[in-house]
Amino acid sequence: MELIELSAKTRENKGKGAARKLRNTNGIPAIMYGAKTDPVMLSLETVELDRIIRENGTSGLFFSLRIEGGSERIVMLKDLQMDTFGLKYLHADLQEIDMDTMVTVTVPVETEGVSAGVKEGGILQVIRRELDVLCKPANTPEAIVLDISELNIGDAIHVEDIDLGDDVEIPYEVNFTVITIIPPTASEEEETEEEVLDELGEEEAAEAPADEE
Structure with a gap:
């Protein structure tokens, strides 16, 4: 398992308006939760997450999450929502994990x-x-x-x-x-059969005697 470094900031404002404003400033609304963790609202940098996704895809991603002004957490990417065209990140779910617990x-x-x-x-x-x-x-x-x-x-x-x-x-x-x-x-089978028939037709034409004048 590779831990990828990821930075985050806490956020207090919630709702569609706050999320839209965050995205307009190149941020991504996110939430971190876990069995022993109260949900924490976060914001991620679009450029940083986009680079990680381009290099690693979205499956099986584990992060060493550095929260500004807080401690470092080990989390996994549980869900990543994108717009209809797959061009813009809308929201990320991060699950804090225990290294000794099955996930x-x-x-x-x-x-x-x-x-x-x-x-x-x-x-x-x-x-x-x-x-x-x-x-x-x-x-x-x-x-x-x-x-x-x-x-x-x-x-x-x-x-x-x-x-x-x-x-x-x-x-x-x-x-x-x-x-x-x-x-x-x-x-494909029909196409192959047509090719064989075409070849046979060409061979028959080549073997046929020329018309006498």
């Missing part, structure tokens, strides 16, 4: 290798690009990397097939599909 973290899914089924024309379909894991903060994986090299067309990796060790659990009630290799689409 639920969203982790990206990545693949490694080239599927045998893809080599035969199949299509790799990632059904779940993120998964929730339950673990202590220090054991949080940066990504769930799945080897797909042995997957043939029609094969799949389900959630119960994924083993992250004794320290990390993926909670689930239904054994849902995470990754699968599907057959080529009908349009």
